[in-house]
Amino acid sequence: PVVLGIESTCDETAAAIVRGRTLLSNVVASSMNEHARYGGVIPEIASRAHAEAFVPVVSKALADADMTLSDVDAIAVSSGPGLAGCLAVGVSGAKALAWAANKPLYGINHVIGHIAVTQLQFGPFPPDTLALIVSGGHTSLLHVEDVARHVDVVGTTLDDAAGECFDKVARLLGFPYPGGPHIDRHAQQGDPHAIRVPQGLTQGKAAAKHPYDFSFSGVKTAVARWIEEQQAAGREIPVNDVCASLADSVATVLARKAMRGCEQYDSSTLIVGGGFSANSQLRAKLLEFGADHGVEVRIPEIKLCTDNGAMVAMLGVNLVEAGVKPSSPDFAIDSAMPMNRIVAE
Numbered sequence: 001p002v003v004l005g006i007e008s009t010c011d012e013t014a015a016a017i018v019r020g021r022t023l024l025s026n027v028v029a030s031s032m033n034e035h036a037r038y039g040g041v042i043p044e045i046a047s048r049a050h051a052e053a054f055v056p057v058v059s060k061a062l063a064d065a066d067m068t069l070s071d072v073d074a075i076a077v078s079s080g081p082g083l084a085g086c087l088a089v090g091v092s093g094a095k096a097l098a099w100a101a102n103k104p105l106y107g108i109n110h111v112i113g114h115i116a117v118t119q120l121q122f123g124p125f126p127p128d129t130l131a132l133i134v135s136g137g138h139t140s141l142l143h144v145e146d147v148a149r150h151v152d153v154v155g156t157t158l159d160d161a162a163g164e165c166f167d168k169v170a171r172l173l174g175f176p177y178p179g180g181p182h183i184d185r186h187a188q189q190g191d192p193h194a195i196r197v198p199q200g201l202t203q204g205k206a207a208a209k210h211p212y213d214f215s216f217s218g219v220k221t222a223v224a225r226w227i228e229e230q231q232a233a234g235r236e237i238p239v240n241d242v243c244a245s246l247a248d249s250v251a252t253v254l255a256r257k258a259m260r261g262c263e264q265y266d267s268s269t270l271i272v273g274g275g276f277s278a279n280s281q282l283r284a285k286l287l288e289f290g291a292d293h294g295v296e297v298r299i300p301e302i303k304l305c306t307d308n309g310a311m312v313a314m315l316g317v318n319l320v321e322a323g324v325k326p327s328s329p330d331f332a333i334d335s336a337m338p339m340n341r342i343v344a345e
């Protein structure tokens with residue numbers, strides 16, 4: 001099947017066309033630069049940018065694939081989780097297109113899209129595989145029985161997401177939003193063992209109680225306190241070493257818990273997705289641990305990790321192939337869509 005996928009959960013307005021497992025077009029417009037000076041995404045600015053970008057982005061995705069709306073079998077749009085005003089723009093636009101062209105419409109879960117997208121690069125999932133989702137808002141380990149019908153949350157963060165933790169430390173170091181990529185770049189020049197950074201929920205009773213859960217707020221606090229101490233003592237902050245030590249701690253915890261999950265669920269494949277999986281320290285650590293544990297780690301190329309329309313279209317293809325019923329014409333956005341809900345009803 002051919003599916004048009006539309007994404008507007010946060011600051012990217014994106015559209016893409018996927019046929020089977022082939023990406024025919026992929027257009028992304030971002031309002032990221034408009035938010036940088038505020039230190040975070042401003043929902044009102046993002047919603048307005050979506051309203052302006054929607055028609056040009058969808059038109060370009062169709063044109064790049066050499067198609068018109070009548071050539072697609074279905075439309076998929078992210079209906080949550082995300083910023084309500086942003087979701088409303090994408091979902092109302094998609095409803096209008098579906099109604100006008102008389103096409104089935106699926107309101108899909110953006111986070112599950114981050115998992116589905118790996119199929120464009122690595123082909124169909126093996127049954128019963130494990131997925132690690134690391135994005136701006138989510139850090140979770142999921143058991144994917146069937147991406148179109150059933151996923152279970154195995155573990156999740158008890159406080160901050162990994163991306164959030166990076167963004168917060170980045171702010172302390174004076175990097176502009178989003179700070180994750182800056183930490184990545186500086187970490188490449190630093191010593192990962194220069195500073196002792198705790199590895200949350202990996203030892204003791206709490207770890208035994210939460211074998212697959214994550215906690216990153218302690219990491220953030222430890223780094224913040226260390227920076228304050230250095231400043232109080234009049235010492236210069238070794239920025240590269242701070243970044244390298246933070247990145248090493250976070251990547252190690254994620255890779256270790258993901259491998260433990262694979263062992264527990266007898267999965268020889270680990271699917272990785274979400275904006276934070278663009279992080280080079282995490283990518284290296286996952287591949288290293290995967291090789292040691294005999295687990296094939298499927299991390300897509302960077303442009304498929306960050307928010308895009310291809311992830312939405314790919315999950316749409318899975319739903320059409322599985323014969324899942326489209327969403328009702330009046331389905332609602334869900335800014336807190338739970339991860340075990342794949343499609344809006």
Ligand code: ATP
Nearest residue numbers: 135136137138163178180181184274275276278279
């Ligand atoms: P969600 O998917 O949970 O709704 P989101 O869509 O806002 O959240 P993504 O776009 O998937 O999040 O990811 C954005 C996050 O990825 C930001 O926190 C950003 O700092 C982080 N990020 C992007 N590239 C890198 C990198 N190279 N290193 C570290 N973090 C990165």
Ligand code: MG
Nearest residue numbers: 010011012307
């Ligand atoms: Mg974004």
Ligand code: FE
Nearest residue numbers: 135274275307
């Ligand atoms: Fe995302």
